[in-house]
Amino acid sequence: MVRASVTLFLAALLFVSLPGSSLAQESxxxxxxxxxxxxxxxxxxxxxxxFGTQRTSNNFHAFWMEFEYGxxxxxxxxxxxxxxxxxxxxxxxxxxxxxxxxxxxxxxHFINPVLYVEYGNISGADKILxxxxxxxxxxxxxxxxxxLREEHNHELExxxxxxxxxxxxxxxxxxxxxxxxxxxxxxFGYALGASRPLALKASAKxxxxxxxxxxxxxxxxxxxxxxxxxGLDDTSHYVxxxxxxxxxxxxxxxxxxxxxxxxxxxxxxxxxxxSREITGFGSMVKNLLGGNR
Amino acid sequence: xRECVRALAATAALLSVSMVLAHQEKPPAPKxxxxxxxxxxxxxxxxxxxxxxxxxxxxxxAVAAGRNLFEQHCQECHGDLAxxxxxxxSLLDEQVQNAExxxxxxxxxxxxxxxxxxxxxxxxxPQRWQLVSYIKSLGVAEPVPSRGSSPKxxxxxxxxxxxxxx
Numbered sequence: 001m002v003r004a005s006v007t008l009f010l011a012a013l014l015f016v017s018l019p020g021s022s023l024a025q026e027s028x029x030x031x032x033x034x035x036x037x038x039x040x041x042x043x044x045x046x047x048x049x050x051f052g053t054q055r056t057s058n059n060f061h062a063f064w065m066e067f068e069y070g071x072x073x074x075x076x077x078x079x080x081x082x083x084x085x086x087x088x089x090x091x092x093x094x095x096x097x098x099x100x101x102x103x104x105x106x107x108x109h110f111i112n113p114v115l116y117v118e119y120g121n122i123s124g125a126d127k128i129l130x131x132x133x134x135x136x137x138x139x140x141x142x143x144x145x146x147x148l149r150e151e152h153n154h155e156l157e158x159x160x161x162x163x164x165x166x167x168x169x170x171x172x173x174x175x176x177x178x179x180x181x182x183x184x185x186x187x188f189g190y191a192l193g194a195s196r197p198l199a200l201k202a203s204a205k206x207x208x209x210x211x212x213x214x215x216x217x218x219x220x221x222x223x224x225x226x227x228x229x230x231g232l233d234d235t236s237h238y239v240x241x242x243x244x245x246x247x248x249x250x251x252x253x254x255x256x257x258x259x260x261x262x263x264x265x266x267x268x269x270x271x272x273x274x275s276r277e278i279t280g281f282g283s284m285v286k287n288l289l290g291g292n293r
Numbered sequence: 294x295r296e297c298v299r300a301l302a303a304t305a306a307l308l309s310v311s312m313v314l315a316h317q318e319k320p321p322a323p324k325x326x327x328x329x330x331x332x333x334x335x336x337x338x339x340x341x342x343x344x345x346x347x348x349x350x351x352x353x354x355a356v357a358a359g360r361n362l363f364e365q366h367c368q369e370c371h372g373d374l375a376x377x378x379x380x381x382x383s384l385l386d387e388q389v390q391n392a393e394x395x396x397x398x399x400x401x402x403x404x405x406x407x408x409x410x411x412x413x414x415x416x417x418x419p420q421r422w423q424l425v426s427y428i429k430s431l432g433v434a435e436p437v438p439s440r441g442s443s444p445k446x447x448x449x450x451x452x453x454x455x456x457x458x459x
Contacts, residue, residue, distance in 0.1 A: 025366070025416060033413075034415075036411075036412065037411065038417045039411050039412065039431040040380070041380065070349075070407050070411075072409065072410075073404060073405075073406040073407075073408075073409050073410060073411045074406050074407070103406060104410075106403075106405075106406045106407055107403040108402050108403045108404070108412050108414045116325075165414050165415065167418070168418070170415075171371075197417055200417035200418065200419045200420065201349075201358065201359040201417075201419040201420065201423065202359075202361060202362050202419075202423055203354075203358060203361070204354035204358045204361070204418045205361075206358035206361050210416075212420070248365060268435050279369045280369060283379065283380075
């Protein structure tokens with residue numbers, strides 16, 4: 001399984017050499033989503049890591065890659081590959097996810113709804129904690145990988161993303177309902193986010209370290225139980241300051257330090273990510289397939 | 294390792310399906326027809342939006358900053374000189390250049406989502422106004438005299454810096 005992580009790492013490096021990048025104004029959120037979709041025809045390749053502390057077992061480093069494609073201006077489709085290393089244990093590939101987001105309204109409003117649908121085929125060893133749902137608590141992640149991997153989950157996840165941007169501030173609220181396709185009940189969760197660029201006006205000079213390229217904010221996310229025990233009991237919650245640095249070369253770096261808010265939460269979820277947007281990817285593929293002759 | 298290969302193959306397959314579906318969504322329309330539909334959106338800007346004045350119209354740096362923003366976010370679709378590209382219409386067309394700054398700002402804010410132009414409200418308001426300043430500085434393109442030559446902004450656009458493009 002070391003080979004699996006090496007493959008993921010090499011894939012992460014692959015997009016270094018891809019041409020046609022442009023500056024994306026990416027949000028700093030890692031868990032929450034705002035209402036902005038990928039520009040049509042663009043492909044964004046992202047690599048993220050989460051270092052998590054585990055009180056009753058070994059700490060872990062979970063990682064995932066995202067391939068995000070703007071199918072249209074109102075539809076973004078995304079594919080994930082997940083893995084994790086638990087210190088003193090092993091490195092394992094933990095599954096894949098296929099996600100779609102649909103913009104509902106054709107114009108910009110005070111609040112903009114986006115529908116989110118995801119299918120995940122993941123093992124019980126998945127620790128990326130990209131969302132927290134139901135009664136996900138720290139002790140669930142304490143077993144050894146060999147035991148955790150025996151659990152296979154086919155999961156459907158639905159989210160309603162409500163987001164708006166005012167005076168440079170973005171505010172977003174995500175409501176989550178997830179259903180394990182076996183006999184598990186529905187599970188619920190939430191994520192909230194607020195962020196703002198450090199400067200609202202762009203500089204007349206092209207620069208990497210300009211304040212407008214930095215976006216800072218915070219996320220708050222956690223589980224809300226299931227229909228039998230809806231609420232905050234036996235659930236975990238996190239607050240995380242987040243920052244994104246959008247470079248003119250097309251790279252975006254993100255950093256987030258999530259702090260557990262109760263005894264059921266991991267003490268720290270330190271996340272970082274790097275992404276690059278490939279403009280005109282759809283056209284490149286179409287040309288390759290002979291569509292634009 | 295086999296799992297990874299399967300997963301990567303699935304990625305490629307899903308992305309291909311998405312792209313095929315996206316491109317099959319509508320029958321291909323003539324470019325001028327698509328452009329006309331996008332230009333028509335300018336007329337849909339509410340009166341209140343049209344009446345907005347560009348707060349940065351006297352900002353000496355607005356055009357240069359707007360040009361940087363254009364290069365980063367817009368030229369991939371609208372062309373290096375805003376002359377129009379495969380995906381986006383020319384911004385040198387008189388329908389754009391004669392539009393009120395507020396109408397252009399409104400289009401930037403709301404996009405033309407059904408016609409492929411995304412919402413750009415993720416750029417803060419001052420940056421959208423900087424883009425408006427740059428677009429308006431370009432002026433109306435002169436008719437293209439022969440095949441292969443780029444349209445040129447009119448002489449009225451003293452602040453236009455087409456030669457400054459990469």
